[in-house]
Amino acid sequence: MTSAFEEQLRAVSLRVTRPRLAVLAALRDHPHVDTDTVIDLVRTDHPTVSHQAVYDVLRALTDTGLVRRIQPAGATARYEMRVRDNHHHVVCRWCGAIADVDCAAGHAPCLTASDDHGFVIDEAEVVYWGACPDCLPRSEGTR
Numbered sequence: 478m479t480s481a482f483e484e485q486l487r488a489v490s491l492r493v494t495r496p497r498l499a500v501l502a503a504l505r506d507h508p509h510v511d512t513d514t515v516i517d518l519v520r521t522d523h524p525t526v527s528h529q530a531v532y533d534v535l536r537a538l539t540d541t542g543l544v545r546r547i548q549p550a551g552a553t554a555r556y557e558m559r560v561r562d563n564h565h566h567v568v569c570r571w572c573g574a575i576a577d578v579d580c581a582a583g584h585a586p587c588l589t590a591s592d593d594h595g596f597v598i599d600e601a602e603v604v605y606w607g608a609c610p611d612c613l614p615r616s617e618g619t620r
């Protein structure tokens with residue numbers, strides 16, 4: 478069951494440990510969760526894993542590219558396992574709900590900069606802000 482995760486860890490030269498496997502499983506089942514939620518999810522099944530261990534695992538997984546860290550302005554950092562496909566996110570201003578949005582147009586970087594200033598651009602990160610279906614009624618009362 479965990480063999481895919483073990484292969485992913487070995488592919489980036491990380492030792493296979495129980496906390497690492499637990500964090501990967503949590504992120505597979507719950508994309509776009511913040512650190513506190515990851516800790517809760519991991520400790521539900523593995524009560525002996527410390528907060529610090531989860532922090533360390535998230536950093537190692539992010540550094541090696543197995544996990545993507547996203548941080549919409551004003552929100553806490555979230556983590557997900559969907560990496561390297563240059564997908565974007567739609568974020569609810571009201572409740573912070575996040576959903577994946579595929580590349581706006583074709584392949585990465587998918588958006589052409591109106592002026593690239595001579596840079597070679599390989600990624601465009603777009604955050605679409607708005608109100609999710611649950612929050613739409615609330616948001617309309619205040620516009």
Ligand SMILES: [Zn+2]
Pocket residue numbers: 569570571572573574608609610611612
């Ligand atoms: Zn919402």
Ligand SMILES: [Zn+2]
Pocket residue numbers: 508509557559564565566576577
């Ligand atoms: Zn995502």
